[in-house]
Every structure is written in structure tokens, then in C-alpha cells.
Amino acid sequence: MNCWQRLVNDGIKMFKKLFGKKKKTETAVETVEELVEEVAKPIVEDIVEPVVEEIPFEPEIEVKAEPKKSWFKRLTQGLSKSNNNLVSGIGGIFTKRKLDDETLEELEDILIQADLGTETAIKICEGLAKTSYDKEIEPEEIRQLLNKEITEILEPVAKALVIDASIKPYIILMTGVNGAGKTTTIGKMAQKFQAEGKKVMLAAGDTFRAAAVEQLAIWGERAGVPVVTAPAGSDAASLAFEAIAKAREQNIDILLIDTAGRLQNRTELMDELEKIVRVIRKQDATAPHASLLVLDATTGQNAVNQAQIFAEKVDITGLVMTKLDGTAKGGILVAIAAKFDLPVHYIGVGESIDDLEPFDAAEFANALTQTNLQ
Structure with a gap:
């Protein structure tokens, strides 16, 4: 018997014992019994026999995560605007036609439109003429020959950024115009270095823009690295000097210094960049150990001027x-490589941390021409 039932019954017995001889009371007791039973019954039933709804078993459906795309697939997809124009342009020219002066001129125009640059376009067409002039050639063959020429231009500049572990801190100065993606690139590089087990520090040297300081602070927090900041409008050179001192105190391996985005035609801002370098060298005569220029591919030929x-x-x-x-305008990278012979360390094709990767000449040429010579 449930405790609630015993309690109710004991109460009724006690009531009868005390008042059982009185007829009116007996009637009252019966009434009370009915009331108590009526009130207690749903409560008792609820406690004694709770209603359990049986839920039919349904096997758990395993949700498979979308497989992560390889870097080459992401690179090819990222370069789709460039390679689609290039491929369709070549296909429009070389359909059962020979490689002659007319087709070479048309191809040269396509390469220039892809922002490979006039000099590069001429060089590539001359190379093609040496091997395939006056031969009937298919678009696929042209793209393969183009791939080979582009790879030969890019391979000498495809160099990894090597950090000298004997130098602490290894100071990297980041430069570039506003909007090139400089601050974001610093954050991505910091995460990569951190993942390699290196101690990293960031210096928010773009003191002209509060948003840039905040953005770098967010990247620092995300990567778990310290960020040296100063109030908006502070002297960027002084901040760089302070950051180097702090990096030494904390035995930092790599110090990445952001700088204000500046237009290449603003003489006073470019002079300030020179000042930052002079101040850095007061702390370390060999620094900065690397000075990287971040270029925005969407600016096309303007990137060459920068x-x-x-x-x-x-x-x-x-x-x-x-x-x-x-x-x-993905071809602009080829034009810059041919003109300046500067090492290309990284390329970016998106906002994700994984969308910044070390530059590989063959992969880039394959993605740009939609062919594979490997």
C-alpha cells in the first residue's frame, strides 16, 4: 500500500474513533471519505502509476561532415574567375587552327587581359612559337604549353619563408596599402607559426586605425599570442621599438609588426615607413629580418606599381x-614574378586560416591553366 493511502486511511479511522457515535457525524465522515478519495485518487495514481510514454527507438543517424577540400581544389576554385576566362579565351582561338602570327597575337591579347603583363605575354608567346609554330594545335595543348611557360617563370620565386631559429626575436615587418589584407595575413601567419610550436608576438603598428588594432587583437586572442598596442594616433616607430624590447623579455621566437596601410604615392607616409625601419635597427642592426609586402590581386596592374x-x-x-x-586577374602574380624576381612566400584564396598557404609554382600554374603537368 502506498504511503499516501495509508495516511488517508489512518486519518479516517481516527476521525471515526473520535466521532463515530453520532449519526450526523457518520454522514459527514462518509462525505469526507468520498471527498478525500476523490481528491487523493488522481494524486495517488499519479505517484503510484506514472504515465510513461513509450518512445519508439529510432537509430541515430550519423551526420557525416563534408570532406575538407584539398588545397589544390580550393586554389583552383579560388582562381576560377581567372582560369575560366583564360580557358574559354584559348578555346575560342585554337579550334583546328595553326599556331601562326594571327593566333599568337590573339593569344597575347588574352594573356594581357588576364594581367600577366605585356612583357610576360610576349615572352610566353615567343616560347610557344619556338616549339609549335605553324602546327595545328588543340586548346588543351596550348594550355599545357602555357602551363610549362608559367611554371618556368614562377619556380625561381616560389620560396618558403625560412625563420632563422638562432635569431630571437625574428622580426618580420609587414607592409602594404590599405585593404590589401595585411592585418588578416598577419593573424593567419601567427596561427601557423604558433601551431608549429613557436612563441609569437604581434605589434599593432597601424596606429592610425583603431579598427586595425582591434582586428589584430582579435587575431592575437584567437591564436593565443600577445599583442603590443598603443592608443590611436601614437607613434608607430616607438611602438615597434617597445615591441622588440618586450619580445626579448619574453623570449619570443617571432615578432610580426603590422604597419599602417599607405598609398604608394603618399610620400610622407612612405617616409614614415623608412623611419620605422631606422628605429627597429636601433634595437637590432640586422632587423627587420624579413620585410614582406602584401599585395591584393584584385588591383591588377596597380599591384606592379605598388x-x-x-x-x-x-x-x-x-x-x-x-x-x-x-x-x-590571377595572372598578375606571374607578371610580378617576372618583373621583380622577389620571393613569393604565401598566397591567399579566402578568409579561412587554411586559405593562406605557402606558394607552389606548379600548383598555381596547374590551377590557372586547368591542366596538370605533374
């Missing part, structure tokens, strides 16, 4: 090309 002027003001040691996924 590389020219920045190289005159700062000893640029290498390039990072960003936003290749947002342009039909």
Missing part, C-alpha cells in the same frame, strides 16, 4: 599575394 615603389623605400624580401579568389 611593388615597385615599396621596394624603393623598404628592402622588401618577399611577397604575399591575397584575394586571388576575388579576381579574374
Whole structure:
């Protein structure tokens, strides 16, 4: 018997014992019994026999995560605007036609439109003429020959960024115009270095933009690395000096210094960049150990002008090309490589951390021409 039932019954017995001789009371007791039973019954039933709804078993459906695309697939997809234009243009010219002066001129125009640059386009067409002139040639063959020519131009500049572990901190100065993706690139590089087990520090040297400082602070928090900051409008050179001192105190392996985005035609801003370098060298005469120029592929031929002027003001040691996924001008990287012979360390095709990768000449040529010579 349930405790609730015993409690109710005991109460009724006690009531009868005390008042059982009175007829009216007996009637009252019966009434009370009925009331108690009526009230208690649903409660008792609810406690004694709870209603359990049987839920039919359904096997758990395993949700498979979408397989991660390889870097080459992401690169090819990122360069789709560039390679689609290039492939369709070549296909429109070479359909059962010989490689002659007319087709070479048309091909040269297509390469220039893809922002490979006039000099590069001429060089590529001359190379094709040496091997295949006056031969009937298919679009696929042209793309393969183009792939070979582009690879030969890019291979000498496809160099990994090597960090000298004997130098602490290894100072990397990041430069570039506003909007090139400089701050984001710094954050991605920091995460990569951190994942390799290196101690990294960031210096928010773009003191002209509060948003840039905040953005770098977010990347620092995400990567778990310290960020040296200063109030908006502070002297960027002084911040760089302070950051180097702190990096030494904390035994930092790599110090990445952001700088204000500046237009290459603003003389006073370019002069300030030179000042930052001079101040850095007061701390370390050999620094910066790497000066990277971040270029936005969507700017096309303007990126060539940027590389020219920045190289005159700062000893640029290498390039990072960003936003290749947002342009039909992916060939600009080939033009810059041919003109300046500067190492290309990284390329970016998106916002994700995985969308910034070390530059590989053959992979880039394969993706740009939609062929595979490997």
C-alpha cells in the first residue's frame, strides 16, 4: 500500500474513533471519505502509476561532415574567375587552327587581359612559337604549353619563408596599402607559426586605425599570442621599438609588426615607413629580418606599381599575394614574378586560416591553366 493511502486511511479511522457515535457525524465522515478519495485518487495514481510514454527507438543517424577540400581544389576554385576566362579565351582561338602570327597575337591579347603583363605575354608567346609554330594545335595543348611557360617563370620565386631559429626575436615587418589584407595575413601567419610550436608576438603598428588594432587583437586572442598596442594616433616607430624590447623579455621566437596601410604615392607616409625601419635597427642592426609586402590581386596592374615603389623605400624580401579568389586577374602574380624576381612566400584564396598557404609554382600554374603537368 502506498504511503499516501495509508495516511488517508489512518486519518479516517481516527476521525471515526473520535466521532463515530453520532449519526450526523457518520454522514459527514462518509462525505469526507468520498471527498478525500476523490481528491487523493488522481494524486495517488499519479505517484503510484506514472504515465510513461513509450518512445519508439529510432537509430541515430550519423551526420557525416563534408570532406575538407584539398588545397589544390580550393586554389583552383579560388582562381576560377581567372582560369575560366583564360580557358574559354584559348578555346575560342585554337579550334583546328595553326599556331601562326594571327593566333599568337590573339593569344597575347588574352594573356594581357588576364594581367600577366605585356612583357610576360610576349615572352610566353615567343616560347610557344619556338616549339609549335605553324602546327595545328588543340586548346588543351596550348594550355599545357602555357602551363610549362608559367611554371618556368614562377619556380625561381616560389620560396618558403625560412625563420632563422638562432635569431630571437625574428622580426618580420609587414607592409602594404590599405585593404590589401595585411592585418588578416598577419593573424593567419601567427596561427601557423604558433601551431608549429613557436612563441609569437604581434605589434599593432597601424596606429592610425583603431579598427586595425582591434582586428589584430582579435587575431592575437584567437591564436593565443600577445599583442603590443598603443592608443590611436601614437607613434608607430616607438611602438615597434617597445615591441622588440618586450619580445626579448619574453623570449619570443617571432615578432610580426603590422604597419599602417599607405598609398604608394603618399610620400610622407612612405617616409614614415623608412623611419620605422631606422628605429627597429636601433634595437637590432640586422632587423627587420624579413620585410614582406602584401599585395591584393584584385588591383591588377596597380599591384606592379605598388611593388615597385615599396621596394624603393623598404628592402622588401618577399611577397604575399591575397584575394586571388576575388579576381579574374590571377595572372598578375606571374607578371610580378617576372618583373621583380622577389620571393613569393604565401598566397591567399579566402578568409579561412587554411586559405593562406605557402606558394607552389606548379600548383598555381596547374590551377590557372586547368591542366596538370605533374
